[in-house]
Amino acid sequence: MNAMLETPELPAVFDGVKLAAVAAVLYVIVRCLNLKSPTAPPELYFQDSALSRFLLKSCPLLTKEYIPPLIWGKSGHIQTALYGKMGRVRSPHPYGQRKFITMADGATSTFDLFEPLAEHCVGDDVTMVICPGIANHSEKQYIRTFVDYAQKNGYRCAVLNHLGALPNIELTSPRMFTYGCTWEFGAMVNYIKKTYPLTQLVVVGFSLGGNIVCKYLGETQANQERVLCCVSVCQGYSALRAQETFMQWDHCRRFYNFLMADNMKKIILSHRQALFGDRVKKPRCLEDTDLSRLYTATSLMQIDDNVMRKFHGYNSLKEYYEEESCMRYLHRIYVPLMLVNAADDPLVHESLLAIPKSLSGKRENVMFVLPLHGGHLGFFEGSVLFPEPLTWMDKLVVEYANAICQWERNKSQCSDTEQVEADLE
Numbered sequence: 001m002n003a004m005l006e007t008p009e010l011p012a013v014f015d016g017v018k019l020a021a022v023a024a025v026l027y028v029i030v031r032c033l034n035l036k037s038p039t040a041p042p043e044l045y046f047q048d049s050a051l052s053r054f055l056l057k058s059c060p061l062l063t064k065e066y067i068p069p070l071i072w073g074k075s076g077h078i079q080t081a082l083y084g085k086m087g088r089v090r091s092p093h094p095y096g097q098r099k100f101i102t103m104a105d106g107a108t109s110t111f112d113l114f115e116p117l118a119e120h121c122v123g124d125d126v127t128m129v130i131c132p133g134i135a136n137h138s139e140k141q142y143i144r145t146f147v148d149y150a151q152k153n154g155y156r157c158a159v160l161n162h163l164g165a166l167p168n169i170e171l172t173s174p175r176m177f178t179y180g181c182t183w184e185f186g187a188m189v190n191y192i193k194k195t196y197p198l199t200q201l202v203v204v205g206f207s208l209g210g211n212i213v214c215k216y217l218g219e220t221q222a223n224q225e226r227v228l229c230c231v232s233v234c235q236g237y238s239a240l241r242a243q244e245t246f247m248q249w250d251h252c253r254r255f256y257n258f259l260m261a262d263n264m265k266k267i268i269l270s271h272r273q274a275l276f277g278d279r280v281k282k283p284r285c286l287e288d289t290d291l292s293r294l295y296t297a298t299s300l301m302q303i304d305d306n307v308m309r310k311f312h313g314y315n316s317l318k319e320y321y322e323e324e325s326c327m328r329y330l331h332r333i334y335v336p337l338m339l340v341n342a343a344d345d346p347l348v349h350e351s352l353l354a355i356p357k358s359l360s361g362k363r364e365n366v367m368f369v370l371p372l373h374g375g376h377l378g379f380f381e382g383s384v385l386f387p388e389p390l391t392w393m394d395k396l397v398v399e400y401a402n403a404i405c406q407w408e409r410n411k412s413q414c415s416d417t418e419q420v421e422a423d424l425e
Contacts, residue, residue, distance in 0.1 A: 041066065111158055130143070240322055346375065
């Protein structure tokens with residue numbers, strides 16, 4: 001009787017299934033979190049020159065191992081998602097003044113100005129002119145964190161608010177920011193140059209902002225006057241090449257495209273009266289039917305084709321992307337230029353990185369920095385789980401700017417010494 005009540009032993013194969021399931025889950029976790037990926041210093045692409053040798057000595061982060069948070073920091077998707085969701089950890093609230101500039105076409109451009117909180121390392125007056133990413137502005141957490149850090153290192157900061165990005169600032173013309181329009185950024189730079197005639201400029205662009213600042217500098221030689229250097233972080237260099245990769249599903253790029261398109265639709269629709277209203281003098285090629293197409297758009301390319309390119313009268317999406325991408329202007333930049341991308345950025349296809357690699361092999365003023373990890377504008381640092389408030393990117397940009405300022409100071413001192421020796425002779 002007792003024997004009949006005993007629970008029969010489960011077959012050994014059941015234990016094998018459990019072990020296989022656990023192993024499968026662990027394998028998926030390891031693959032998704034990319035835990036087997038090593039940590040290493042960033043790959044550097046540059047020509048051997050006096051400037052590059054000086055930078056390698058003066059910027060430890062260029063040769064030091066970048067260590068993201070152990071549990072999740074090696075996943076470009078998680079780094080990108082955390083940047084998009086929370087921006088930064090415990091981001092500060094720097095105090096600044098909002099400036100308004102009326103553009104020639106009636107648009108009202110705004111930027112925020114933040115004064116330095118300490119003396120600069122070389123004692124000079126230096127202003128960082130900053131262009132944020134797509135639909136971003138000075139109130140974004142990653143911008144606030146970077147500005148606060150730059151202020152504490154002696155930099156004045158001017159941050160462009162992309163036209164139409166601030167929810168409490170109405171559009172005053174039927175136009176908002178586009179992929180490569182440099183008008184508002186140029187107006188901000190000119191204001192800084194006139195208001196602070198002794199200041200020198202460090203130009204910084206994030207993502208879409210990187211495209212804008214590089215295009216701006218390359219448009220005319222005059223735009224590079226009083227510019228010490230330029231830093232571009234996580235841009236894609238060529239919208240025409242990127243549009244094909246943005247429609248692919250590998251690395252979930254098509255999903256990111258949809259999310260960004262959805263955000264762009266919300267911004268455009270929040271200004272529908274200023275852009276599509278009956279009393280608005282719209283661009284001739286912008287029609288009311290474009291508003292209906294906007295509702296059904298599921299990609300940035302559809303929005304650019306139906307709305308954005310028409311603000312500037314481009315006949316086709318191809319023409320718009322070709323003219324507005326910085327790729328055709330990069331070779332015209334002569335000031336020191338640092339281009340930064342992450343190898344695991346899910347938004348920037350690896351094929352696009354051939355552009356900065358090729359450029360750095362031809363131009364002595366260009367250095368391309370490619371860390372293994374960082375995602376899109378993430379670059380979080382930390383030991384195991386919780387990231388630090390400052391990111392690797394924040395520290396690298398300021399460190400590079402400090403080094404360039406010191407480089408220019410050394411050149412100036414050498415020139416003065418040579419002049420004195422010449423006078424004595």
